[in-house]
Amino acid sequence: MYLSSVILHGFKSFADKTVLDLERGITVVVGPNGSGKSNVVDALTWVLGSHSAKSLRGGQMADVIFAGSPERRGFGRASVEIVIDNAAGTLPVDYSEVRVSRSMFASGETEYAINGEACRQLDIAELLSDTGLGREHHQIVGQGRLEAILSARPEDRRAFIEEAA
Amino acid sequence: MYLSSVILHGFKSFADKTVLDLERGITVVVGPNGSGKSNVVDALTWVLGSHSAKSLRGGQMADVIFAGSPERRGFGRASVEIVIDNAAGTLPVDYSEVRVSRSMFASGETEYAINGEACRQLDIAELLSDTGLGREHHQIVGQGRLEAILSARPEDRRAFIEEAA
Amino acid sequence: IRSVFAEAFHDVAEAFAELFPRLFPGGEGRLVLTDPDDLLDTGVEVEARPPGKRVKRLSLLSGGERSLTALAILFAIFRARPSPFYVLDEVEAALDDVNLQRFLTVVAEFRETSQLILVTHQKRTMEVADLLYGVSMHSSGVSRVISQRMGEQPSAAAS
Amino acid sequence: IRSVFAEAFHDVAEAFAELFPRLFPGGEGRLVLTDPDDLLDTGVEVEARPPGKRVKRLSLLSGGERSLTALAILFAIFRARPSPFYVLDEVEAALDDVNLQRFLTVVAEFRETSQLILVTHQKRTMEVADLLYGVSMHSSGVSRVISQRMGEQPSAAAS
Numbered sequence: 001m002y003l004s005s006v007i008l009h010g011f012k013s014f015a016d017k018t019v020l021d022l023e024r025g026i027t028v029v030v031g032p033n034g035s036g037k038s039n040v041v042d043a044l045t046w047v048l049g050s051h052s053a054k055s056l057r058g059g060q061m062a063d064v065i066f067a068g069s070p071e072r073r074g075f076g077r078a079s080v081e082i083v084i085d086n087a088a089g090t091l092p093v094d095y096s097e098v099r100v101s102r103s104m105f106a107s108g109e110t111e112y113a114i115n116g117e118a119c120r121q122l123d124i125a126e127l128l129s130d131t132g133l134g135r136e137h138h139q140i141v142g143q144g145r146l147e148a149i150l151s152a153r154p155e156d157r158r159a160f161i162e163e164a165a
Numbered sequence: 166m167y168l169s170s171v172i173l174h175g176f177k178s179f180a181d182k183t184v185l186d187l188e189r190g191i192t193v194v195v196g197p198n199g200s201g202k203s204n205v206v207d208a209l210t211w212v213l214g215s216h217s218a219k220s221l222r223g224g225q226m227a228d229v230i231f232a233g234s235p236e237r238r239g240f241g242r243a244s245v246e247i248v249i250d251n252a253a254g255t256l257p258v259d260y261s262e263v264r265v266s267r268s269m270f271a272s273g274e275t276e277y278a279i280n281g282e283a284c285r286q287l288d289i290a291e292l293l294s295d296t297g298l299g300r301e302h303h304q305i306v307g308q309g310r311l312e313a314i315l316s317a318r319p320e321d322r323r324a325f326i327e328e329a330a
Numbered sequence: 331i332r333s334v335f336a337e338a339f340h341d342v343a344e345a346f347a348e349l350f351p352r353l354f355p356g357g358e359g360r361l362v363l364t365d366p367d368d369l370l371d372t373g374v375e376v377e378a379r380p381p382g383k384r385v386k387r388l389s390l391l392s393g394g395e396r397s398l399t400a401l402a403i404l405f406a407i408f409r410a411r412p413s414p415f416y417v418l419d420e421v422e423a424a425l426d427d428v429n430l431q432r433f434l435t436v437v438a439e440f441r442e443t444s445q446l447i448l449v450t451h452q453k454r455t456m457e458v459a460d461l462l463y464g465v466s467m468h469s470s471g472v473s474r475v476i477s478q479r480m481g482e483q484p485s486a487a488a489s
Numbered sequence: 490i491r492s493v494f495a496e497a498f499h500d501v502a503e504a505f506a507e508l509f510p511r512l513f514p515g516g517e518g519r520l521v522l523t524d525p526d527d528l529l530d531t532g533v534e535v536e537a538r539p540p541g542k543r544v545k546r547l548s549l550l551s552g553g554e555r556s557l558t559a560l561a562i563l564f565a566i567f568r569a570r571p572s573p574f575y576v577l578d579e580v581e582a583a584l585d586d587v588n589l590q591r592f593l594t595v596v597a598e599f600r601e602t603s604q605l606i607l608v609t610h611q612k613r614t615m616e617v618a619d620l621l622y623g624v625s626m627h628s629s630g631v632s633r634v635i636s637q638r639m640g641e642q643p644s645a646a647a648s
């Protein structure tokens with residue numbers, strides 16, 4: 001199982017629909033300061049069900065919607081979709097490809113979907129639970145988060161290991 | 166006025182007496198991870214009167230004394246001296262060179278001196294007060310401290326400017 | 331019955347003891363339970379002693395040594411409980427050239443079992459890529475991407 | 490009477506308004522008092538808008554943009570209330586090449602009025618040095634230094 005693509009539309013600085021086709025192995029993302037690299041990382045944290053505006057560096061959840069720029073008007077909706085290659089059958093579904101998506105509207109309403117069919121966030125968590133992709137996303141280490149692992153209290157480090165268990 | 170040298174002896178990883186002769190202009194300090202660069206920065210914070218073990222990355226003040234290594238025994242004392250070139254007469258004393266030093270013994274006792282004569286930390290603060298080298302040392306930006314300026318509360322940023330005023 | 335946590339801690343601690351000396355050749359690292367008799371509430375302490383040093387207090391480690399120690403913990407968890415993919419955003423920014431190389435050597439091993447997405451400004455990290463994505467933002471405040479398979483020509487990722 | 494703080498804030502805010510667009514060409518930055526009627530208790534808010542963006546919320550800035558904004562505040566204080574020397578420990582670690590160059594241009598200006606001591610791993614920062622110190626630690630766990638005037642041969646700083 002691996003991520004075969006990430007599709008952002010209206011999510012943070014990705015106003016236009018943007019597709020990142022990925023492969024197995026190592027993908028390296030580069031670019032100038034402020035260009036949108038960490039926004040891609042936030043998109044992955046978000047589509048997997050994060051409910052914390054703070055871990056998405058915003059003040060409220062609607063901060064993930066493209067806010068506009070001097071040349072472009074803001075959007076009313078943000079959406080992120082990941083396409084998971086399931087040819088190896090790791091996920092407990094009969095599809096060789098599984099699409100997971102999340103959208104948010106300016107009203108604050110959120111919609112999740114698996115292969116285009118609306119579902120709850122819980123359904124996504126269950127679909128991915130055997131892979132270790134829990135809610136805390138210990139697999140996604142955001143910028144500047146490394147220090148927190150060391151300065152955490154011993155109980156927090158325990159929780160970190162428990163999450164991955 | 167500028168720092169013409171920094172002398173460390175028994176301070177953190179500087180077991181042997183080490184002299185850094187400095188000049189006006191830009192001095193750049195380089196070296197591998199863990200080699201002792203930030204320890205030099207801590208030495209400057211310490212000799213100027215810092216009382217916070219935490220800002221010196223230790224648990225207690227005595228953590229600044231060379232703790233020993235597999236090949237060397239620990240020391241009983243740490244000392245740092247800075248030599249200030251006062252040829253321009255910026256400091257309110259008749260010397261063209263002013264030496265400020267601080268020593269600490271394993272007992273926890275601290276000694277300050279100006280030009281070799283014992284004095285209190287307050288005397289050093291007064292000597293340097295016109296230069297803006299207050300107790301908070303806003304002129305010394307330790308590793309990783311940049312982020313704190315931005316994430317500080319508005320009242321703390323005020324205090325930061327007040328310190329420099 | 332051994333709890334799920336005890337099992338996981340055992341495996342992570344074992345992986346940490348193996349990975350730490352690879353990132354700190356000649357050093358010693360250990361993960362220890364703060365209260366082994368109380369598996370339900372115990373915390374996890376980290377001991378890290380770089381080579382040639384006696385200091386065990388974590389706070390006295392240098393910036394780069396702290397990054398490397400935290401990476402050893404992460405990699406130990408990744409090894410003990412593998413996941414299909416990992417995303418690391420500028421985690422190697424504080425490392426010097428020698429430690430960066432050690433980090434990249436360990437990263438390359440994970441490539442066998444998992445997909446890795448690394449955000450970086452370091453040229454040496456770019457060199458280990460199978461696929462490179464360049465992100466840019468023009469005056470419009472809108473991000474765009476362009477991809478390049480290492481060893482091939484670039485292709486713009488369009489909408 | 491204008492308080493010492495009000496005087497200083499005015500000068501720092503003025504310096505910030507001038508320095509910010511030099512670090513963020515086309516951007517806008519301002520320091521604002523949270524409660525201008527109460528000079529004794531007011532705090533200081535930071536507004537930073539990089540070029541081509543509308544976002545003013547500080548938390549949404551990128552890692553490099555946050556470093557650059559914090560550096561603009563520091564440099565504004567340094568300019569408004571100069572000191573004889575400054576020490577900066579790896580403050581430019583998060584910057585890309587273009588921003589690193591802008592940072593170094595501003596740093597070079599401070600050289601006229603103050604002594605600067607910079608700790609770094611960046612090669613481009615080493616190039617602006619008048620004097621270079623190399624710190625090393627051998628297996629003994631003891632730090633040693635060696636200096637080199639840029640443009641001359643190295644000399645070991647002995648005890």
Ligand SMILES: Nc1ncnc2c1ncn2[C@@H]1O[C@H](COP(=O)(O)OP(=O)(O)OP(=O)(O)O)[C@@H](O)[C@H]1O
Nearest residue numbers: 012033034035036037038039065066067551552553
């Ligand atoms: N909702 C939004 N709408 C528009 N732009 C946004 C939104 N949220 C964040 N941004 C913009 O995205 C930019 C930050 O992008 P990001 O953090 O991904 O940069 P980066 O490429 O990781 O840079 P660095 O190398 O400095 O870490 C900010 O300049 C911010 O203005």
Ligand SMILES: Nc1ncnc2c1ncn2[C@@H]1O[C@H](COP(=O)(O)OP(=O)(O)OP(=O)(O)O)[C@@H](O)[C@H]1O
Nearest residue numbers: 177198199200201202203204230231232392393394
């Ligand atoms: N009291 C002490 N006695 C002996 N060694 C000490 C003492 N205090 C700190 N150290 C050692 O100093 C080292 C840290 O040095 P320092 O933080 O200056 O490194 P650095 O050169 O800044 O590295 P980096 O590039 O990673 O930031 C640690 O490895 C620590 O063991």
Ligand SMILES: [Mg+2]
Nearest residue numbers: 038143551552
């Ligand atoms: Mg980033």
Ligand SMILES: [Mg+2]
Nearest residue numbers: 203308392393
């Ligand atoms: Mg350091």
